[in-house]
Amino acid sequence: MARKLTEEKRLVILDAAAEVFSRKDFHAVLTDEIAAEAGVGKGTIYRYFRTKDELYFATLMRGFDQLSKAFPVPAPPECTPEDRIQRIAADVLKLFWNRRPFYMLLHRDEKLLLDRDRAVRRKRADLERIVQETIEKGVEAGAFRAVDSRVAANLFLGMVRSALAYHRDSETASTYAVQIADLFLRGVGTGTR
Amino acid sequence: MARKLTEEKRLVILDAAAEVFSRKDFHAVLTDEIAAEAGVGKGTIYRYFRTKDELYFATLMRGFDQLSKAFPVPAPPECTPEDRIQRIAADVLKLFWNRRPFYMLLHRDEKLLLDRDRAVRRKRADLERIVQETIEKGVEAGAFRAVDSRVAANLFLGMVRSALAYHRDSETASTYAVQIADLFLRGVGTGTR
Amino acid sequence: MARKLTEEKRLVILDAAAEVFSRKDFHAVLTDEIAAEAGVGKGTIYRYFRTKDELYFATLMRGFDQLSKAFPVPAPPECTPEDRIQRIAADVLKLFWNRRPFYMLLHRDEKLLLDRDRAVRRKRADLERIVQETIEKGVEAGAFRAVDSRVAANLFLGMVRSALAYHRDSETASTYAVQIADLFLRGVGTGTR
Amino acid sequence: MARKLTEEKRLVILDAAAEVFSRKDFHAVLTDEIAAEAGVGKGTIYRYFRTKDELYFATLMRGFDQLSKAFPVPAPPECTPEDRIQRIAADVLKLFWNRRPFYMLLHRDEKLLLDRDRAVRRKRADLERIVQETIEKGVEAGAFRAVDSRVAANLFLGMVRSALAYHRDSETASTYAVQIADLFLRGVGTGTR
DNA sequence: AATGAATGAGTTTTCATTCAT
DNA sequence: TATGAATGAAAACTCATTCAT
Numbered sequence: 001m002a003r004k005l006t007e008e009k010r011l012v013i014l015d016a017a018a019e020v021f022s023r024k025d026f027h028a029v030l031t032d033e034i035a036a037e038a039g040v041g042k043g044t045i046y047r048y049f050r051t052k053d054e055l056y057f058a059t060l061m062r063g064f065d066q067l068s069k070a071f072p073v074p075a076p077p078e079c080t081p082e083d084r085i086q087r088i089a090a091d092v093l094k095l096f097w098n099r100r101p102f103y104m105l106l107h108r109d110e111k112l113l114l115d116r117d118r119a120v121r122r123k124r125a126d127l128e129r130i131v132q133e134t135i136e137k138g139v140e141a142g143a144f145r146a147v148d149s150r151v152a153a154n155l156f157l158g159m160v161r162s163a164l165a166y167h168r169d170s171e172t173a174s175t176y177a178v179q180i181a182d183l184f185l186r187g188v189g190t191g192t193r
Numbered sequence: 194m195a196r197k198l199t200e201e202k203r204l205v206i207l208d209a210a211a212e213v214f215s216r217k218d219f220h221a222v223l224t225d226e227i228a229a230e231a232g233v234g235k236g237t238i239y240r241y242f243r244t245k246d247e248l249y250f251a252t253l254m255r256g257f258d259q260l261s262k263a264f265p266v267p268a269p270p271e272c273t274p275e276d277r278i279q280r281i282a283a284d285v286l287k288l289f290w291n292r293r294p295f296y297m298l299l300h301r302d303e304k305l306l307l308d309r310d311r312a313v314r315r316k317r318a319d320l321e322r323i324v325q326e327t328i329e330k331g332v333e334a335g336a337f338r339a340v341d342s343r344v345a346a347n348l349f350l351g352m353v354r355s356a357l358a359y360h361r362d363s364e365t366a367s368t369y370a371v372q373i374a375d376l377f378l379r380g381v382g383t384g385t386r
Numbered sequence: 387m388a389r390k391l392t393e394e395k396r397l398v399i400l401d402a403a404a405e406v407f408s409r410k411d412f413h414a415v416l417t418d419e420i421a422a423e424a425g426v427g428k429g430t431i432y433r434y435f436r437t438k439d440e441l442y443f444a445t446l447m448r449g450f451d452q453l454s455k456a457f458p459v460p461a462p463p464e465c466t467p468e469d470r471i472q473r474i475a476a477d478v479l480k481l482f483w484n485r486r487p488f489y490m491l492l493h494r495d496e497k498l499l500l501d502r503d504r505a506v507r508r509k510r511a512d513l514e515r516i517v518q519e520t521i522e523k524g525v526e527a528g529a530f531r532a533v534d535s536r537v538a539a540n541l542f543l544g545m546v547r548s549a550l551a552y553h554r555d556s557e558t559a560s561t562y563a564v565q566i567a568d569l570f571l572r573g574v575g576t577g578t579r
Numbered sequence: 580m581a582r583k584l585t586e587e588k589r590l591v592i593l594d595a596a597a598e599v600f601s602r603k604d605f606h607a608v609l610t611d612e613i614a615a616e617a618g619v620g621k622g623t624i625y626r627y628f629r630t631k632d633e634l635y636f637a638t639l640m641r642g643f644d645q646l647s648k649a650f651p652v653p654a655p656p657e658c659t660p661e662d663r664i665q666r667i668a669a670d671v672l673k674l675f676w677n678r679r680p681f682y683m684l685l686h687r688d689e690k691l692l693l694d695r696d697r698a699v700r701r702k703r704a705d706l707e708r709i710v711q712e713t714i715e716k717g718v719e720a721g722a723f724r725a726v727d728s729r730v731a732a733n734l735f736l737g738m739v740r741s742a743l744a745y746h747r748d749s750e751t752a753s754t755y756a757v758q759i760a761d762l763f764l765r766g767v768g769t770g771t772r
Numbered sequence: 773a774a775t776g777a778a779t780g781a782g783t784t785t786t787c788a789t790t791c792a793t
Numbered sequence: 794t795a796t797g798a799a800t801g802a803a804a805a806c807t808c809a810t811t812c813a814t
Contacts, residue, residue: 030788108301188376546737623774
């Protein structure tokens with residue numbers, strides 16, 4: 001039990017860090033708080049992470065990786081644009097719904113992450129691109145009006161973000177997903193149906 | 194830099210602070226940087242604000258007050274819900290469009306502001322309420338489907354926020370306003386027209 | 387220098403502070419000087435005392451507590467007023483004789499201490515009262531002239547203070563004690579002997 | 580009225596400084612406080628005194644000079660030691676009785692003054708010497724017991740200091756002077772009378 | 773000549789990081 | 794290996810002194 005725990009403890013620290021960092025600014029978080037939250041000594045943190053910065057970035061990346069893995073997207077290959085939109089809303093909301101702190105964290109430091117990590121940049125772009133492409137396909141197929149796909153994608157994601165950030169605890173991810181998809185699809189739909 | 198009148202200098206400092214704080218976290222900003230940006234000595238800042246914290250809060254409040262004054266809302270009194278929605282989108286976007294740094298600042302520290310200032314809390318609630326009530330009226334009038342007004346309001350504002358945060362420099366407030374209103378109104382509309 | 391136990395180090399810091407504060411004004415003493423004198427880092431001081439002020443007060447109180455414990459007074463219960471006077475002079479002088487720096491410190495900030503700490507106030511009053519009561523008893527017993535006991539007590543203590551503050555290093559506490567008691571007792575005595 | 584007021588204002592500032600410095604440590608006194616007390620602008624102080632230090636020293640010296648002038652000592656030339664002692668007590672007490680703040684100031688920074696000014700050093704020594712010589716004469720004349728004149732002088736002055744520092748507002752200088760002289764003279768007297 | 777707003781050197785205080793245990 | 798007391802570089806804050814008005 002001398003070395004086996006190592007990876008486990010790393011995760012304990014990362015979890016604690018995610019928790020604490022999600023509550024306040026990077027600079028407002030004291031190393032001690034993270035140590036306390038993790039239930040380890042402050043020195044231990046430095047055995048696993050060279051600096052507070054590194055820990056912070058690792059925390060972001062870990063959350064991000066979890067998401068990446070969980071990310072259900074590309075999503076079904078050849079379903080209708082409407083279904084894909086619906087699917088994306090549902091998936092993203094479900095993914096973050098019970099991890100609001102982490103979502104807030106990711107959202108707040110989006111910029112830092114995007115600047116520092118290629119994978120994050122790619123993933124972020126992926127999501128945007130998928131939504132955008134889906135919309136474009138919808139337009140091409142005549143299912144959607146000729147909206148600006150980039151703008152529409154941004155608005156769609158804005159609704160998703162808003163749902164994540166401001167939903168009440170009593171509300172569910174799927175309710176929101178349905179409403180977002182519904183609103184969006186009617187909003188961009190051609191009405192022919 | 195010569196002798197300035199007191200109130201004038203206070204504003205110079207607040208402007209500088211807004212500029213600097215909008216670029217980085219509170220904790221990442223040094224008092225010296227603000228002083229430099231304002232073109233005053235560090236001590237001067239402390240003649241106008243007791244602590245860095247107080248300066249920060251004053252900065253947020255100043256921006257907020259400017260907005261409050263500029264805020265065009267209650268908006269037209271007895272126009273259609275559709276028009277009001279359109280108006281709100283246009284007004285809010287126009288208000289913040291060229292103050293993105295400040296908007297980001299306000300958005301980032303929404304919580305702090307809401308916790309500390311009643312006026313902010315009220316203003317924020319006002320906007321939400323107006324949107325929500327407009328939606329409710331639309332529903333009652335049969336112009337909108339029977340959506341959950343709170344959720345719909347949240348999604349509407351989510352689109353607005355997204356527009357503010359992620360728009361490209363080449364895009365205009367009014368373009369976005371039109372698209373948001375269009376998308377939203379079709380989304381919640383009954384289709385009877 | 388190694389690792390010390392917490393309470394031990396607290397005392398090391400307090401000793402150093404007493405030393406440094408006794409040499410100069412509170413405001414003229416730099417935190418760094420105390421740290422250097424204590425042989426610890428500046429930050430360490432702040433682990434034990436919240437502010438420089440708190441450290442200062444703690445320093446005064448510590449010396450005061452030491453004295454309180456060492457304080458031999460109430461002194462003999464039922465001996466003659468003359469003996470009690472002699473005893474008090476001897477005890478107080480002995481107590482402070484080799485702690486002149488601390489005595490000076492205590493004396494200089496008498497007011498601060500009296501204002502802030504009830505125990506100090508009580509102790510100070512105790513000493514005064516004991517002297518005064520002793521004098522009153524002497525007067526009642528016909529051993530002393532009908533002097534104003536409060537004034538006489540003040541003068542007696544004035545001699546004691548003067549001895550502490552201005553004695554030469556070559557002089558001893560007991561020599562002074564004898565002379566003070568002698569002078570005072572003859573001074574207030576009735577001469578009947 | 581452009582230049583005539585100059586010396587007058589200098590004194591106003593010195594008075595204010597004496598008042599404020601007597602209440603707190605040199606370092607605890609802000610230049611602003613002195614300016615406020617003097618009813619002049621802060622800058623004005625610097626027109627009269629180069630630095631705060633200089634003002635402080637000037638304040639001490641001013642008080643000291645006033646005393647020097649008022650100092651009645653050498654005292655009567657060829658009266659009895661008893662009379663001289665009585666005279667000295669009365670004179671010193673009278674001199675300081677209504678200037679307690681200044682006395683406290685002088686007393687607190689005795690060391691600084693003694694270190695910096697030859698005249699002060701001389702004056703202080705004078706007083707001590709006069710008392711001591713008077714005692715010696717008394718001893719030689721057989722009027723006083725064979726006390727250690729230095730110690731006795733110190734104790735005598737200790738009583739005087741104590742009277743100045745701790746007397747109540749309701750008490751008078753002459754009462755104290757009488758009691759001090761009485762106590763001291765009986766204390767060192769041979770009893771033959 | 774007088775003023776008090778401005779200044780920045782000098783202090784206090786914090787906190788990431790180290791290191792003795 | 795884990796710890797948390799110790800540290801000092803870095804940041805906030807103060808205040809004597811200057812200087813534009």
